[in-house]
Amino acid sequence: MFATPDEAEQAxxxxxARQDIASLMQVWADDEEIICIAANGSRIIGQxxxxxxxxxxxxxxxxxxxxxxxxSTHNMMSAVHxxxxxxxxxxxxxxxxxxxxxxxxxHKGPTGWRLVLHHASLAPDTGGLLPLHExxxxxx
Amino acid sequence: MFATPDEAEQAxxxxxARQDIASLMQVWADDEEIICIAANGSRIIGQxxxxxxxxxxxxxxxxxxxxxxxxSTHNMMSAVHxxxxxxxxxxxxxxxxxxxxxxxxxHKGPTGWRLVLHHASLAPDTGGLLPLHExxxxxx
Numbered sequence: 720m721f722a723t724p725d726e727a728e729q730a731x732x733x734x735x736a737r738q739d740i741a742s743l744m745q746v747w748a749d750d751e752e753i754i755c756i757a758a759n760g761s762r763i764i765g766q767x768x769x770x771x772x773x774x775x776x777x778x779x780x781x782x783x784x785x786x787x788x789x790x791s792t793h794n795m796m797s798a799v800h801x802x803x804x805x806x807x808x809x810x811x812x813x814x815x816x817x818x819x820x821x822x823x824x825x826h827k828g829p830t831g832w833r834l835v836l837h838h839a840s841l842a843p844d845t846g847g848l849l850p851l852h853e854x855x856x857x858x859x
Numbered sequence: 860m861f862a863t864p865d866e867a868e869q870a871x872x873x874x875x876a877r878q879d880i881a882s883l884m885q886v887w888a889d890d891e892e893i894i895c896i897a898a899n900g901s902r903i904i905g906q907x908x909x910x911x912x913x914x915x916x917x918x919x920x921x922x923x924x925x926x927x928x929x930x931s932t933h934n935m936m937s938a939v940h941x942x943x944x945x946x947x948x949x950x951x952x953x954x955x956x957x958x959x960x961x962x963x964x965x966h967k968g969p970t971g972w973r974l975v976l977h978h979a980s981l982a983p984d985t986g987g988l989l990p991l992h993e994x995x996x997x998x999x
Contacts, residue, residue: 752932754941756960760983762941764930790904792892792975794966797937799976801894801902820896822978824964826934835932836939838962840980843900 721746721832724798724825731823731834732786738777744770748826748833758806758819758839783807786821796827803842818842861886861972864938864965871963871974872926878917884910888966888973898946898959898979923947926961936967943982958982 721727727746734743747753747769755763755772763772776782783806790801800823808815824836861867867886874883887893887909895903895912903912916922923946930941940963948955964976 748932750932752930754930754932754939754962756941756962756980760960760981762929762960762982764941789902790892790894792888792890792894792966794936794968796934797964797966799894799964801896801904801976801978820900820902820978820980822894822896822962822964822976824937824939824962824976826932826937828934836941836962836964838941838960838978838980840896840960840978841900842902 720830724793724800724823724832727825727832727834728786728800728823732784735782735784738781740770740773740777743773746834748828748835749830752835754836754838756836756838756840758817758841779808781809783809798825798832799823800825804839860970864933864940864963864972867965867972867974868940868963872924875922875924878921880910880913880917883913886974888968888975889970892975894976894978896976896978896980898957898981919948921949938965938972939963940965944979 721730730742731746734746749766751765753766753769755769757763763769785805786802788800788802792799802821804819804821806817806819819839820842822838823834825832826835861870870882871886874886889906891905893906893909895909903909925945926942928940928942932939942961944959944961946957946959959979960982962978963974965972966975
């Protein structure tokens with residue numbers, strides 16, 4: 720149970736980093752109206768579909784995410800956070816580095832603050848694929 | 860003053876269609892925390908910046924928008940709407956048709972329901988530029 724939207728968001732990124740599907744789904748509100756728009760443009764609605772998409776994401780491999788909060792607005796029962804995420808995805812071709820705008824909406828309910836929407840989209844300063852031999856040592 | 864999030868959203872699209880900047884800004888909450896992530900990836904924060912961006916949008920020419928609601932979730936003081944927008948932008952090069960995912964967040968405050976966030980991003984089934992001679996008569 721998350722006492723603040725910040726706690727819920729921290730748990731979201733912690734669960735992503737650990738690839739911990741159970742903890743991740745505890746951040747999402749447990750109703751059939753949760754909405755996830757992924758950076759690839761897919762729109763995923765409802766607990767079952769979001770769970771499946773998160774499992775698929777974890778299966779694809781390791782993604783490192785560095786989130787930075789840019790703006791937020793809230794009232795007593797709702798918080799809107801806008802972040803920039805820099806993601807680094809490792810595959811056989813090299814490292815894919817990208818920058819995304821992310822909107823999170825948290826609603827306060829009987830079980831504390833839970834995530835009801837995640838909308839990610841490419842930001843203009845997106846990097847490309849960095850070949851393995853050009854990856855700085857600190858990223859390895 | 861909008862009694863429901865739906866009324867506010869309808870007013871938003873009506874104002875866009877009429878290029879009515881005053882009506883458009885009445886839909887946005889009148890605080891410095893409103894957030895607009897445009898489909899081109901720019902992030903605009905606060906009344907002054909959003910007003911300037913909307914003026915710039917109207918100066919660029921005529922854009923026809925067909926919004927379709929896909930999903931929504933809400934509590935007593937917050938509503939999250941996810942829509943697909945098909946936009947048709949006319950320029951000297953032809954018609955540019957695109958499909959966007961759009962998230963709207965409305966918060967209920969002392970002045971009714973107002974828009975606090977608009978996040979638009981390209982959807983995968985985006986069309987390209989349609990040369991003028993290929994535009995069907997019904998769109999002219």
